[in-house]
Amino acid sequence: MKSKILLVTLGVIAIATVAINLDFLTSTARQSVASVASKAAIKNLSGVMADNNARGFAAAELITLPINVTEVARGIYKASGVGNTYVVTTSAGYVVFDTGLVIQAAEQKQKLQAVIGNSEPAKIILSHSHADHVGGARFWSEGNAQLIAHEEFEEEQRYLTELNPYLHGRNRTLFPWLPETPRTLPGMDFRGLEPDILVDNDVPFRFTLGDRRFEVHATPGAEGADNIVLWLPDDKVLLSGDFFGPQFPQFPNIFTMRGEKVRKPVEYSQSIGRLLKFDIETLIPGHLEPIQGADTIRAGMTRIRDAVDFVHDQTVAGMNAGRPLETLMRDIVLPERLALSQTHGKVSWAVKSIWEYYATWFHFDRTSELYATSQSTILRDLAGVLDQQAALSLVQSKIDDNRPEQALLLVELLEGIDDATALNRLRLHVLQQLKDVALQTGNDYELYWLDSEIEKAHETARLIK
Numbered sequence: 001m002k003s004k005i006l007l008v009t010l011g012v013i014a015i016a017t018v019a020i021n022l023d024f025l026t027s028t029a030r031q032s033v034a035s036v037a038s039k040a041a042i043k044n045l046s047g048v049m050a051d052n053n054a055r056g057f058a059a060a061e062l063i064t065l066p067i068n069v070t071e072v073a074r075g076i077y078k079a080s081g082v083g084n085t086y087v088v089t090t091s092a093g094y095v096v097f098d099t100g101l102v103i104q105a106a107e108q109k110q111k112l113q114a115v116i117g118n119s120e121p122a123k124i125i126l127s128h129s130h131a132d133h134v135g136g137a138r139f140w141s142e143g144n145a146q147l148i149a150h151e152e153f154e155e156e157q158r159y160l161t162e163l164n165p166y167l168h169g170r171n172r173t174l175f176p177w178l179p180e181t182p183r184t185l186p187g188m189d190f191r192g193l194e195p196d197i198l199v200d201n202d203v204p205f206r207f208t209l210g211d212r213r214f215e216v217h218a219t220p221g222a223e224g225a226d227n228i229v230l231w232l233p234d235d236k237v238l239l240s241g242d243f244f245g246p247q248f249p250q251f252p253n254i255f256t257m258r259g260e261k262v263r264k265p266v267e268y269s270q271s272i273g274r275l276l277k278f279d280i281e282t283l284i285p286g287h288l289e290p291i292q293g294a295d296t297i298r299a300g301m302t303r304i305r306d307a308v309d310f311v312h313d314q315t316v317a318g319m320n321a322g323r324p325l326e327t328l329m330r331d332i333v334l335p336e337r338l339a340l341s342q343t344h345g346k347v348s349w350a351v352k353s354i355w356e357y358y359a360t361w362f363h364f365d366r367t368s369e370l371y372a373t374s375q376s377t378i379l380r381d382l383a384g385v386l387d388q389q390a391a392l393s394l395v396q397s398k399i400d401d402n403r404p405e406q407a408l409l410l411v412e413l414l415e416g417i418d419d420a421t422a423l424n425r426l427r428l429h430v431l432q433q434l435k436d437v438a439l440q441t442g443n444d445y446e447l448y449w450l451d452s453e454i455e456k457a458h459e460t461a462r463l464i465k
């Protein structure tokens with residue numbers, strides 16, 4: 001399965017739906033309303049995807065795949081979906097780990113209960129607050145099951161909800177098949193959950209149900225500050241949510257380009273260090289299929305941790321040596337022994353985000369960073385005093401020399417010139433050149449962004465004509 005599909009993991013699709021709080025409904029009533037609304041939403045999404053020239057299509061495609069239930073380890077059942085829902089059975093009831101995307105959750109639950117029976121779970125564990133993991137939490141319980149989440153869970157939900165219009169706009173740039181505005185689907189409130197048990201970073205929450213021991217461990221620093229994982233020590237199984245991202249092993253998205261609060265690189269490394277103490281034989285991620293084999297899992301985890309440590313330490317050393325951020329973004333590369341796929345997280349962006357994590361917003365480079373006047377305000381004036389033809393030729397020569405990053409900076413400075421058609425043509429060349437480079441790494445976010453810019457440039461070309 002293509003990696004692009006997995007981008008949705010990061011809670012993107014579900015931003016298509018928004019919360020209406022229908023707490024007075026029983027879980028069964030909520031579930032029936034949701035089933036009807038879900039089918040409509042999925043049908044609608046399929047139509048939108050078809051209209052959007054396949055950009056980001058693979059990501060959306062996952063939502064239309066049939067939901068299947070399989071036993072992925074002894075007594076552990078998975079209902080597939082954009083985000084999987086898992087059930088861990090015991091001799092005295094069962095535990096749910098993650099509850100999928102709200103528009104798939106009702107069907108996931110129904111298909112799982114066809115296998116394990118209709119009783120209510122003893123506990124529901126939510127790996128983190130992203131929408132593709134918490135969607136069905138209200139379907140599974142009439143209020144008797146204990147809801148377990150990280151102590152930062154409510155705060156993460158709060159800001160993701162409060163900033164939803166902003167985040168939705170950004171997501172829609174990357175995933176154009178998302179609806180223009182967040183949808184409202186009655187009964188499909190996946191926010192505002194109030195956990196019964198909060199797990200903090202220092203003390204794992206351990207419990208026994210029937211013949212099984214459970215350990216819930218906090219692993220902050222991954223996809224948000226509120227990550228928890230479920231360790232089943234007797235089975236040597238780890239349910240990891242999104243801790244490792246959509247593929248294993250890969251370089252993690254230390255801070256996501258979509259725009260969320262900071263993720264702490266040092267905490268991430270420490271969290272992996274904690275997981276390395278377990279002898280994991282089966283790794284069950286929140287998306288796609290389990291990974292088997294203690295050696296493979298240990299080697300992958302060690303490499304991820306060492307790669308993050310390497311990038312972190314090199315960035316800090318570069319900062320202390322007074323080297324410019326952009327130089328470090330270019331020069332810090334993973335050595336061969338730590339090579340990892342960068343389809344999800346990208347090393348140069350990790351360098352930038354680690355820098356900003358420590359130094360925040362003022363880079364100490366340009367005084368203009370301090371003031372509220374943007375470069376765009378002087379571009380018309382600049383164009384008025386320029387030899388515009390010479391400037392366009394300069395861009396062309398950068399393109400010819402295969403220096404797209406320099407050409408891009410020039411294009412951005414020339415926004416105010418008279419020959420918008422010529423400038424736009426050059427912009428398209430530059431973007432295409434950047435995309436050719438980006439394809440070598442295959443970072444999905446970079447490609448989605450460049451595709452969106454290329455589409456915008458084509459649109460500009462149509463308008464100018």
Ligand SMILES: [Zn+2]
Nearest residue numbers: 009010132242
């Ligand atoms: Zn996810």
